[in-house]
Amino acid sequence: MRYYKNLSIDETNCTVEKEGHPIHLTAMEYQLFVTLLDHSGRVCSRNLLLSSAWHITTPIQTRTVDVHIAKLRKKLDLGQNELKTVTRQGYALSG
Secondary structure, three states: OEEEOOEEEEOOOOEEEEOOEEEOOOHHHHHHHHHHHHOOOOEEOHHHHHHHHHOOOOOOOOOHHHHHHHHHHHHHOOOOOOEEEEOOOEEEEOO
């Protein structure tokens, strides 16, 4: 079990709870969140996030990551200060 703020992350069952209530994430959203958590406090490039969640290794231009990050922010109730957009670099989960 891992924790981030008021979230509990069960990596065995690939689930996330907020204050004991389950949060329903898609497999992609869950993988993005775990990747951001693994790199907490550091910038994760879109390419890293694409590679971890979609297994895409060739750099491509896509807004897919941006859309999923927006969904994560909403579902996990993370604001811009907790899940930061780093212009032209990627995203960072505050440590």
